[in-house]
Amino acid sequence: MPASLLVRHAVRSDYEQWLPLWDGYNAFYGRSGPTALSPEITRMTWLRFFDAYEPVHALVAESDGRLVGIAHYLFHRSTIAIEPVCYLQDLFTVEAARGQGVGGALISEVYEHARQAGTPRVYWQTHETNHTAQQLYDRVAERSGFIVYRKVF
Template sequence: MSSDVTVRFVTRQDYEQWLPLWDGYNAFYKRSGPTALAGEITAMTWARFFDAYEPVHALVAESGGELLGLTHYLFHRSTTAIEPTCYLQDLFTSEAARGKGVGRALINGVYEQATRAGSSRVYWQTHETNHTAQLLYDKVAEKSGFIVYRKIF
């Protein structure tokens, strides 16, 4: 399937197909019920993709007019480099597209955009229980060994 997949920037016309993928991603990470993302967060996320002043970007994987996956990434400054650093924040493929090269194609799309932006580093995180995704990630990147800490207010 991966040879039939096109990775491209999201367009405003993609919203109706992007939204179920976004909802699927959030459901996968159990962001439903009391922990669900508020509708205004989804609306703002979508708007940011089309705001030239925002560092947040979106790519989609498409085949035959159907969106199969999405990735969202952003650029930020770092105290250890002059060039921007790329954080791949979200990656999700439809269940039917899994294991067919769509996730790899989306990651490679982010790598390409990072290179174009002059970034020499792309990083992301995944949940320790997401073993299926880690099988792919271990092939396309290396584990940094860092542990993530956070505090939510």
């Protein structure tokens, strides 16, 4: 892990450094060019991080004054628990920072915020071809065995 790594909540002045990470995350999952998210979605996502009524949160990993990673998570209700659960929706680090503990530090910070919120679990998903991330995930969590289905309208 970089010696100067700081994981913290995003602040409004992070936008210019957050945006390339957000775009990189979306490009990794095929959302670029003609399939890119609309600017309205990006704008609304950013604004939600600073709206006290929204359950969506953003963490950033900063090293030497530069953002090198992001994690977005949200709390939601469940039919199998009284407490809300935490969904780690987005995790991304710049390529140069991969394998240096940045992703693990972001996940650890999400775990800490979940504990503080009284959440019984944190979960996330990744694409089956994302073998690099799976190496990290297999060290910090256990696989649930569930298969994700979706229908896009």
